[in-house]
Structure formats: structure tokens, C-alpha cells
Amino acid sequence: MFGGLKDKLKNALGKFSKKVEEEGIEREVEVEVTEEPKKKKVKVKKEKKKETKEKKVEKKVEEEFVEEKKKELIEEEILEETVEEPKEKKEGFFQKFKKSVTTKKINGNQFDEFFYELELAMLENNVAVEVIEKIKESLKMDLVDVAIDKKEIDKIVGKSLKKSLEEIFDVEKIDLFKKIEEKDGVFLVVFVGVNGSGKTTTIAKIASMLKEKKISCVLAAADTFRAAAIHQLGEHGEKLGIKVIKHDYGSDPAAVIFDAVKHAKAKGIKVVLADTAGRQQSNVNLVEEMKKITRVNNPDLKIFVGESITGNDATTQARSFNEAIGIDAIILTKTDVDDKGGAIVSVGFVTGKPIIYLGCGQSYLDLKEFDPKEVIDKLLG
Ligand SMILES: Nc1nc2c(ncn2[C@@H]2O[C@H](COP(=O)(O)OP(=O)(O)O)[C@@H](O)[C@H]2O)c(=O)[nH]1
Ligand SMILES: [Mg+2]
Known part of the structure; x- marks a missing residue:
């Protein structure tokens, strides 16, 4: 299954990415990148979390007891009810930093020209025209007039194709x-x-x-x-x-x-x-x-x-x-x-x-x- 289509797709995708790389308009920009901190750090944080988890259970039991008592006292009109202010949100887990990347941009005409090879590969392998059109539209949305990191072209094109295939298979399932x-x-x-x-x-x-x-x-x-x-x-x-x-x-x-x-x-x-x-x-x-x-x-x-x-x-x-x-x-x-x-x-x-x-x-x-x-x-x- 897919021997022909797989190879042809791979080939056409490679050519597509190469063309974007060679012929797309190039410019250098500074972008803000969100990235996970290094793995080691994450591990330490997780361990810490584990510790507090056990403490949390104890704390919860204690808090429940206090709440219970509070209720009793309120009912007996000994204590006035107070509303607690919500705590401030903690800072996000992700860190932000800036990095300089070389980006590529292609326009609609270039896209159509580049897509031709991919289209041919799909047609030769019996992919229906409606499906090809759908894939074309999805790729276009992701790639045309969008600044793409030069080093990531292959990855971005592959990811976009994968996403459109997932959408194509997204019909109601039957068991x-x-x-x-x-x-x-x-x-x-x-x-x-x-x-x-x-x-x-x-x-x-x-x-x-x-x-x-x-x-x-x-x-x-x-x-x-x-x-x-x-x-x-x-x-x-x-x-x-x-x-x-x-x-x-x-x-x-x-x-x-x-x-x-x-x-x-x-x-x-x-x-x-x-x-x-x-x-x-x-x-x-x-x-x-x-x-x-x-x-x-x-x-x-x-x-x-x-x-x-x-x-x-x-x-x-x-x-x-x-x-x-x-x-x-x-x-x-x-x-x-x-x-x-x-x-x-x-x-x-x-x-x-x-x-x-x-x-x-x-x-x-x-x-x-x-x-x-x-x-x-x-x-x-
Ligand atoms: N290789 C292969 N042959 C199959 C498969 N399913 C059916 N066949 C063969 O296809 C031929 C036609 O199948 P059949 O069930 O008679 O088709 P029908 O006319 O629709 O009932 C038979 O020789 C089957 O053995 C399959 O999944 N793989
Ligand atoms: Mg039959």
C-alpha cells in the first residue's frame, strides 16, 4: 500500500521545499520565540511538584476541617463571612527569548507553480480532484505570503500536508x-x-x-x-x-x-x-x-x-x-x-x-x- 504515492509525494515535497528555499523572497527578521526550558530544569520542577502534592493532600484535609468549623461558627453567628481575594496567576511555564532567523516568503503564483509537481504525483496515484484541491487550499493558507524560517521549510511543508490529511480523514466514525x-x-x-x-x-x-x-x-x-x-x-x-x-x-x-x-x-x-x-x-x-x-x-x-x-x-x-x-x-x-x-x-x-x-x-x-x-x-x- 502507498508504495507509489509515498515515494512520489516525498519526491514532490522535497522539490516543493527546495523551490521555496531557492526562489522565495528572502529577508532577515527578529522574532520572538517561545521555547521550553532545558529538560533538566523541567525534571527538577516535576520532582518539586511531587513533594508538594503529598503536602497538598494534608493541607486540603486541614483546610476542609477549618472550613467546616467556619461554617459552624457562621451558623452560630459568631464569625462574619469573608470572601477571599483570588490569588494572582503564576508566571507561565514557558520562557520567551528573541532570535534572529532568515525567512522566506512565496506568493500565490509561485505556490501554484511549485504545487504542480505535488498535484501530478497525487493525480498519477488516483487521488480524487476534490482531495487535491482541499490539500492545495490548506497548504496555500499555511505557506503563501507567510514568513517561513528558512531552516524549517521542509518541516513546515510536511506538517501542513499532514494537517490537511488529518482533516480529510476527519469524517464521523462508526464502530x-x-x-x-x-x-x-x-x-x-x-x-x-x-x-x-x-x-x-x-x-x-x-x-x-x-x-x-x-x-x-x-x-x-x-x-x-x-x-x-x-x-x-x-x-x-x-x-x-x-x-x-x-x-x-x-x-x-x-x-x-x-x-x-x-x-x-x-x-x-x-x-x-x-x-x-x-x-x-x-x-x-x-x-x-x-x-x-x-x-x-x-x-x-x-x-x-x-x-x-x-x-x-x-x-x-x-x-x-x-x-x-x-x-x-x-x-x-x-x-x-x-x-x-x-x-x-x-x-x-x-x-x-x-x-x-x-x-x-x-x-x-x-x-x-x-x-x-x-x-x-x-x-x-
Ligand atoms: N487480494 C485480495 N483479493 C480479494 C480481497 N477481497 C476479495 N478478493 C478477491 O476478489 C475476487 C472477487 O471477490 P468477490 O467477493 O467474489 O466479489 P463480489 O463480486 O463483490 O462478491 C475474489 O477472487 C476474492 O478472493 C482482498 O482484500 N485482497
Ligand atoms: Mg459476490
């Missing part, structure tokens, strides 16, 4: 297992996505996780468009020892899911995982089918499954499914064979929906919880 636990009754998850994106395999992976956590489930073979799909889910069910509810090939998928939920209710089963057919997302019949499934069964969660390696296609598909039926979360598969990683960076931002898991292989255990921090570290590390 699948917490949601299941919170639901009173059967929890229905419907998986949608185009053919071959990995829906059936992902369902089997999640079923395996549920089994591991001792949460009962059944699978609904609602990809009735292809006989092989029903068979494929059946095989996973057999391997995992989990029941699969199926109808004949060509039957109504909404009815299959309805039956699976009915079965789960009757048997006290907690979760239903429903597979669906995936022709192209633009296919009108498919969209109508998805809408009917949603209308009839009112799923607790609609998860879009997309192939990470298809890059911008996965992003476009996610957007289409979201517009058609309103997805709640995303799982990207085949990240083990995706060297670019653009979809991982883009799909959540474009849809406003969280990626919850990444598929990273073909075995049941190859499903990783999505961790934006880890992704950012991998990308920029």
Missing part, C-alpha cells in the same frame, strides 16, 4: 460492533458495490469476526442475479458453520433479505449480513433493486464495498451508491495489491462517510480496522 450491541433486536447489514469488488469475500470475513466474538449471524444470498454468487456464499457459510438463507436464482433479492431477517427473529439470531448483486452502479435496474431492498428491509447499516486498486473508479462508485441509497460506511478491498492508495485517501472525503475496514488478502483474517493515523504515518513516514 460496527458497538452498533450491533446497541441494537435491540436483529441487526441488518446490507453490502453493496459493483461486481467483483469483494462483497461476498468481505461478508465471509465479517461473519468470521462475528463468530470469533460469539455473536450469532445468518447470511442472506441476495445476489440472485448470478447462480454462482449464491453458491459462493453457500460455500463460505459451510466453511464457517453459518446458515445461509437463499432462494432460487433470479428471485427477488428484497424477499431473500426479508426472509433472512424473519429467520433471525424467530431463532434469536443477532445479525443478518446480506450480499447483493453488483452490476454497474449506473445501471437503472440495479439502483431500483437497491432502493427496493432498502425500502422493504430498512437496514441498520448499508456498507459500500469498493476495490482499492480501481482508484478513482472506486471513488466514483461510492459517490453513485451514496446518491442512490445513502451509504453509511465503506470497506475498501484488495489494499494488499494496491500500490497507489489514492482511493483510500479520497473515498471518505468525497462521500463524507467513514472507511471502517480495509481488505488486505483473501483469507478470513485479512480484514483490518481502518486507522487514519496509521495511513497518514505510512504515507508521510
